[in-house]
Amino acid sequence: MTNTLYYGDNLKVLQSHIADESVDLIYLDPPFNSNANYNILFKSPDGSDSDAQINAFDDTWSWGPDAEESVDFVTASGNHKTHDLLEAMLGFLGKNDMMAYLAMMAARLIELHRVLKPTGSLYLHCDPTASHYLKLLLDGVFGAENYRNEIVWKRTNIHNDSKTWSKIADTIFFYSKSKNFSWTEPREPHSESHIASKFKNDDNDGRGPYSLSDMTSPNPRPNMMYEWKGFPFPPKGWRYKLETMQRLHDENKIWYPTDSDGYLDTKRRPRLKRFLNELDGNIMSAVWTDINPLNSQAQERLGYPTQKPLALLERIISASSNEGDVVLDPFCGCGTAVDAAEKLGRKWIGIDVTHLAINLIEQRMKDSHPGVQFDVKGRPESLDSAMELARRDKHEFEKWIVPKLDGHLFEDGRKGADGGIDGFIYFKPDGKKTQKAILSVKGGDNVGVAMIRDLVGVMEREKALAGVFITKALPSKPMMQEAAKLGLFESEVSGRKHPRLQIITLAEVFQDRRPDLPWVVSPFRKAQRHDKSGEQGKLI
Structure with a gap:
């Protein structure tokens, strides 16, 4: 599958161009129905932020023929659970803006489920405005049994919200299509305080600091009850077999206690040396506070209002796909997901309903990945x-x-x-x-x-x-x-x-004639160039 940008309504693009079970990972960051016009801030002619803005999209929804058509699509899909759920929501909410948004999302989630491989996963990024309703729709389309996580991303610093707890987080729902989904366990680095308190030992032999851990068995193991280098076995035996103990000894990975004269103190027990540079980081939780939002001075910032940090998408793509897999973003905005996919050696598909976004992504990919090859479909090419x-x-x-x-x-x-x-x-x-x-x-x-x-x-x-x-x-x-x-x-x-x-x-x-003007200032901010390493690093 060729890397492709599609201009158009993502529902129609999915129906017409994306085959069944052809995508490995879907990330979507749809408009949140927050009744706000989002504008893209272009670089002004002198290179600074300008007041001149271009409308990127309007995420205000209203009930009308399009919403009715979305409900009809869900009914015709044969997904009875989602149909019943949508009808229940319609009875509760009525025909209002929120219901129009949910009907639109329900139709698209059904199509996204269709194109996802059995081993694939979907991440839906949203804020609290409609997250509780979206979770129900995801349960209806994917099945509650395929819900994996609700990831909380701290997207901003604490600020003063009148008479409420400060709203600083987004939600990312993680679903798989089946129980057999692609997964590479992400890890996060040990904190400096943890390293300072636990890794206090160093033999100064180039292997670096290490901690000491227990070598006794937690449960009775008769076959592990042997004397080792003059040390009697613990009441429940050693944790390791004799041959393993010998290997650890030969590798100088056992710490032996000594008395004040430097002799082995057999009244105490040997302990295992765990070197910091041989240990993976901590298992990562579903609360992410280590990825900062893009501030106005961030180098990767393009000025797109809902732009997410590249590190956020890299984490998701690295954990839930492999090199060569296909990543799809049906609301691709300024293209962070496809940028991260290209950087990590994945194939990708991006869809957006505005020419502005497609032009921005096209320029971003050329700036970030010189020589990158991709197709652009749906906009005039002739x-x-x-x-x-x-x-x-x-x-x-x-x-x-x-x-x-x-x-x-x-x-x-x-x-x-x-x-x-x-x-x-x-x-x-x-x-x-x-x-x-x-x-x-x-x-x-x-x-x-x-x-x-x-x-x-x-x-x-x-x-x-x-x-x-x-x-x-x-x-x-x-x-x-x-x-x-x-x-x-x-x-x-x-x-x-x-x-x-x-x-x-x-x-x-179409014969490549352009306005004859000297030193034209491009409206698009130049994206950072990425050095492609060719292989995925550890997820820490």
């Missing part, structure tokens, strides 16, 4: 498919093409009056001062010279040095002449002159 998108949904067409041209969408890409502006491109003609170009996108079949005059007016109003007119239809000769009237601007960076108003057709975009 002139015909782009023209079809423009015909079907002009707003989605705008949201696709503006980021493709390194532009910032205007007003978060929301529908409504745009004042003649669909986006901005920031650039530095002198290498210092940032200027802007106004983007105007026309996906219709008819364009005319009046549209060029309108763009000129917007440029004057916004004090923009340049303008770019993107059109699906071919421009007329009067349009080209009107654009040429604005003349040229000179750039110290490029050492030449550039047209102030440029007309670019959709066909030219």
